[in-house]
Amino acid sequence: MVKIKTIYQRLYRAFGPQNWWPGKNPFEIIIGAILTQNTAWTNVEKAIKNLEKQGLLSARGLRDVPLKDLAKAIRSAGYFNQKAKKLKAFIDFLFVNYGGSVKRMFKKETALLRQELLEIKGIGQETADSILLYAGNKPIFVIDAYTRRVLSRLQLISEKADYQEIQQLFTQNLPLDVQLFNEFHALFVRLGKDICKKTKPDCGCCPLKNCLFII
DNA sequence: TGCCAGGCCGGGT
DNA sequence: ACCCGGCATGGC
Numbered sequence: 001m002v003k004i005k006t007i008y009q010r011l012y013r014a015f016g017p018q019n020w021w022p023g024k025n026p027f028e029i030i031i032g033a034i035l036t037q038n039t040a041w042t043n044v045e046k047a048i049k050n051l052e053k054q055g056l057l058s059a060r061g062l063r064d065v066p067l068k069d070l071a072k073a074i075r076s077a078g079y080f081n082q083k084a085k086k087l088k089a090f091i092d093f094l095f096v097n098y099g100g101s102v103k104r105m106f107k108k109e110t111a112l113l114r115q116e117l118l119e120i121k122g123i124g125q126e127t128a129d130s131i132l133l134y135a136g137n138k139p140i141f142v143i144d145a146y147t148r149r150v151l152s153r154l155q156l157i158s159e160k161a162d163y164q165e166i167q168q169l170f171t172q173n174l175p176l177d178v179q180l181f182n183e184f185h186a187l188f189v190r191l192g193k194d195i196c197k198k199t200k201p202d203c204g205c206c207p208l209k210n211c212l213f214i215i
Numbered sequence: 216t217g218c219c220a221g222g223c224c225g226g227g228t
Numbered sequence: 229a230c231c232c233g234g235c236a237t238g239g240c
Contacts, residue, residue: 033221037223038221038222039236040238040239042239121223121224186221193221223235225232226231227233
């Protein structure tokens with residue numbers, strides 16, 4: 001049985017620091033977290049640059065821009081109609097509850113804030129946790145498809161383990177360290193890019209594709 | 216060229 | 229409680 005901490009150490013040794021989140025301030029990180037849902041980060045970067053160029057990369061900017069214009073501005077991020085609504089939903093939430101201030105938002109007790117975020121249409125568990133960890137610097141572990149795939153391949157979880165269950169595997173076996181959680185999740189994503197999507201551990205392609213032999 | 220990317224929602228069984 | 233289709237651009 002591989003220990004969680006060991007996985008981290010080996011990933012870190014193999015890939016080094018990943019320098020997440022590639023956003024300047026917490027607000028921008030939140031926007032990125034929503035835009036990157038099921039989308040390549042390179043496409044999101046273009047959308048964020050566009051928002052910045054148009055002076056929309058702020059709470060008031062996003063609040064005041066018409067939905068259609070917003071959708072056009074984030075076109076490159078894909079699902080732009082949906083995501084425009086999601087951004088609006090978050091911004092509404094931010095103004096209604098925290099006067100448009102991310103700083104004020106993160107003063108809320110973390111577990112309660114997580115629940116509030118999950119009530120926003122378009123923010124699910126992974127996005128909420130990404131916001132808490134990468135924008136809010138809260139020790140919340142983010143679970144994504146890559147993490148699932150890797151753990152499942154290592155037979156540390158069943159293929160149909162739910163989000164909470166997987167999350168607990170980390171929070172119960174690691175110190176609640178923001179920097180550790182930050183780096184660990186980023187390393188899973190880094191590894192995930194290299195491994196195949198087959199779920200059988202004996203698919204035979206992994207050693208050739210620079211995947212789990214690292215662990 | 217088709218497949219997939221740092222998901223989530225809503226409707227159907 | 230699961231399962232599935234829809235959402236969409238850009239890169240390899």
